[in-house]
Amino acid sequence: MAITGKVALVTGAAQGIGRGIALRLAQDGADVALVDLKPEPLHAVAAEIAALGRRATTFVADVGDREQVRAAVDHAARELGGFDIMVNNAGIAQVKALASVMPEDVERIFRINVQGVLWGIQAAADRFVASGQKGKIINACSIAGHDGFALLGVYSATKFAVRGLTQAAAKEYASKGITVNAYCPGVVGTSMWVEIDQLFSEITGAEKGETFRKYVDGIALGRAETPEDVAGLVSYLSGPDSDYMTGQSVLIDGGLVYR
Ligand SMILES: NC(=O)C1=CN([C@@H]2O[C@H](COP(=O)(O)OP(=O)(O)OC[C@H]3O[C@@H](n4cnc5c(N)ncnc54)[C@H](O)[C@@H]3O)[C@@H](O)[C@H]2O)C=CC1
Ligand SMILES: CC(=O)C(C)=O
Numbered sequence: 001m002a003i004t005g006k007v008a009l010v011t012g013a014a015q016g017i018g019r020g021i022a023l024r025l026a027q028d029g030a031d032v033a034l035v036d037l038k039p040e041p042l043h044a045v046a047a048e049i050a051a052l053g054r055r056a057t058t059f060v061a062d063v064g065d066r067e068q069v070r071a072a073v074d075h076a077a078r079e080l081g082g083f084d085i086m087v088n089n090a091g092i093a094q095v096k097a098l099a100s101v102m103p104e105d106v107e108r109i110f111r112i113n114v115q116g117v118l119w120g121i122q123a124a125a126d127r128f129v130a131s132g133q134k135g136k137i138i139n140a141c142s143i144a145g146h147d148g149f150a151l152l153g154v155y156s157a158t159k160f161a162v163r164g165l166t167q168a169a170a171k172e173y174a175s176k177g178i179t180v181n182a183y184c185p186g187v188v189g190t191s192m193w194v195e196i197d198q199l200f201s202e203i204t205g206a207e208k209g210e211t212f213r214k215y216v217d218g219i220a221l222g223r224a225e226t227p228e229d230v231a232g233l234v235s236y237l238s239g240p241d242s243d244y245m246t247g248q249s250v251l252i253d254g255g256l257v258y259r
Contacts (some may be wrong), residue, residue: 002239004029007082009073011063011120012090014041016190017140020227021087021234022056023048028235030085031055033076037062055080063090063116066123073123083131085238086124088117088139091158093192095199098153106154113158114165121169125178134177138237139166141182141249143257151203152196159184163249170247179246181237186253187215188225220255229254 008025012018014036022032026049034042034049034056042058049056057079061068077083091113096105117139128135144152145159162182169180187193193212200211216224233252236242251257 001027001029002235002241003085006030006084006238007033007076007080008085008087008238009033009035009076009083009124010087010089011035011061011069011072011116012140013045014038016192017185017188017227017230018087018089019045020231021089023052024228024231024235025085025087025238026052026054026056028239029054030238031080032057033072033080034058035061035063035072036090063088063120064111066115066119069116069119070123070126073127077127083124083127083135084133085136086120086138087234087238088120088137090116091140091192093152093196093199094155095151095196095203096154097151097203101154109154109158110161113155114161117162117165121165121180125169125173125176128173128178129176135179136238136242137169137173137178137180138234139180139182139249141166141184143184143186143251143253145182145184145249146251146259147257151200166249167247174246179243181242181245181247182249183230183233183237184249184251184253185230186219186225186251186256187212188227188230190227193224215256218256219253223254225252225254 010022013034046056061072142159144156148156166182
């Protein structure tokens, strides 16, 4: 197993894609620090990791708060005896016509989706540099970071920003042996898409499930994505086979967006 004995931290690990990534990295041999706003589901994921024979620790933190993210990284290193892989996965959606977007909408989503990734990059890189070790930083982007989608305009802007941060961080930290990449899923059947579908319905009058189905209809491989599909890419980005890769925001969407 390519990352046996490594320590990974995954934000937004209580459910959905973050949970899938945490379980996959544990299957690959890593011990995992699970970070989220929600303590109870985090404990359930920790129990699943323990059943796989790996160690897990949980930490409640808001990724939009710089000090809490630094505390989460410190906790992971202290509890699991090292720190090698940072997955900045936590994010929120927003569905709004651009005409109705208010300053507080922009502030809320940028605080989590962009600042959350920035604080994660900073905290992880500071620790890697201080300990003189190589490290992997992996950020959550989206198809919406490659293409702007109607009613998802500000969300798209946050994911384009993640691509910019990923490229800049890759260049700033390359000389320290730190790689920085991002995964860009398409339409993953998590709670986030239940919320997106519902919010589209409220704005457009679409029936429940209709927006999700329309998006899935555009996928060349003909099915919605699973957290496990995404986790396979994150596994690759966490391991030595991706050592010569940095600054990339990789589409994994079943053939929905082509760039
Ligand atoms: N579901 C999808 O189709 C896609 C999702 N993504 C991205 O993947 C990531 C994960 O998405 P999903 O698993 O689908 O979402 P989800 O809504 O199912 O799970 C997100 C998790 O992040 C946590 N979280 C939210 N705000 C947080 C904060 N401030 N601090 C700490 N944790 C916080 C939530 O509590 C939740 O456990 C997000 O960045 C999302 O933008 C990207 C492309 C497609
Ligand atoms: C949630 C998300 O990133 C999209 C556009 O499906």
